[in-house]
Amino acid sequence: MKTQLYSFWRSSAAFRVRIALNLKGLEYEVIPVHLVRQGGEQTSPEYANKNPNRLVPLYTDGNYTIHQSLAIIEYLEETQPSPPLLPRLPIDRAWVRAIAMDIAIEIHPLSNLRVLRYLIKKLGISMEAKDVWYQHWMALGLESLEKQLSSDSRVGRFACGAQPGLIDICLVPQLFNALSAKMDMKAYPTLMRIFAECMTLPAFIDASWEKQIDAEGSNPFIPPKE
């Protein structure tokens, strides 16, 4: 069976896996799961049976299913090592994983759709207060990322060296969200430089919002003029 990825065009976690699969040169079929329509297709009993977390992405090769974007990417790295998405030395791998997790753990879960829904529907906060919440956690996280990536000798054309890898895979979808929320990105020149480098590569372009079969909008990124 062909590899399948349950995905939603705007899901950052699914976006990460799409980039990783593209960088590895692996073929896959996208199965769209609409996270918004009718309360979210991910909450259907049929999907919850496949993934008890009721989240995307979900990866399957016919024999196995794997959820959690970073677990899928580590699996791809172990089973299809070339090209590598992690550096070779344990200390460098730890640095890359830590920064990827700064995005996946400290920023992304707080701006997840179901969390924003809870804030509005259960806590009754205004749309303005919801936007302030969203931008607060995003800015706090991006500030830490900018500090780490602007001062480390491992940073090259991409976040770790001359080839794209796990940090870039997590960074680009997060910056799509920031740009879509029209955040002021002036304070993050290193992040935006890496982002622009990534967005020259087909692996990132083809994984982006507007290239998805379930896309309902276009990419928020407009490349800087030369």
Place this chain on the structure above:
Amino acid sequence: MKTQLYSFWRSSAAFRVRIALNLKGLEYEVIPVHLVRQGGEQTSPEYANKNPNRLVPLYTDGNYTIHQSLAIIEYLEETQPSPPLLPRLPIDRAWVRAIAMDIAIEIHPLSNLRVLRYLIKKLGISMEAKDVWYQHWMALGLESLEKQLSSDSRVGRFACGAQPGLIDICLVPQLFNALSAKMDMKAYPTLMRIFAECMTLPAFIDASWEKQIDAEGSNPFIPPKE
């Protein structure tokens, strides 16, 4: 230099690393970082310089520092492979990592101290609404974990087989939080069985709240009567 761990007795993420270090039989010195006193020692410029995320844990061996609990644990696994905290086969490793991330990504960030503070101080929600929030995300996550761990043949005495590993390392601190919040745990018999197994081992006991040099309270777990 001796290995050091910047830690707070009640921090779930620091608790994970303490268990992992204990399971690996590694010596380490705990440097307490008080997350509550005076707005949190982790926000001091001195600490933020070490860890721009202003969170614990932070691991250092004198040459390098690593943040993010799961990145530290992967580093320990790569540099001190015995005893292993992950299974051998890539698909099993993916399953273990995914469940560990279900805890670290889907449950824990939403009940982080700084998030609860924001809800109360910035959004002005009541203590009752804060408790409902806390228990909502915890219950959603534990329900998914119970479903996954009650129906998988990999589960043994511990979450994956006969030896404690990464899932147990993430599960126990999360259940300390649930028990401390006096949640009803009847719906999670598999989780509680694994928890009780773990809490017979010195590696888990010695990493627990009341054994920390900065402890201000005791463990919320009372073992079931035989």
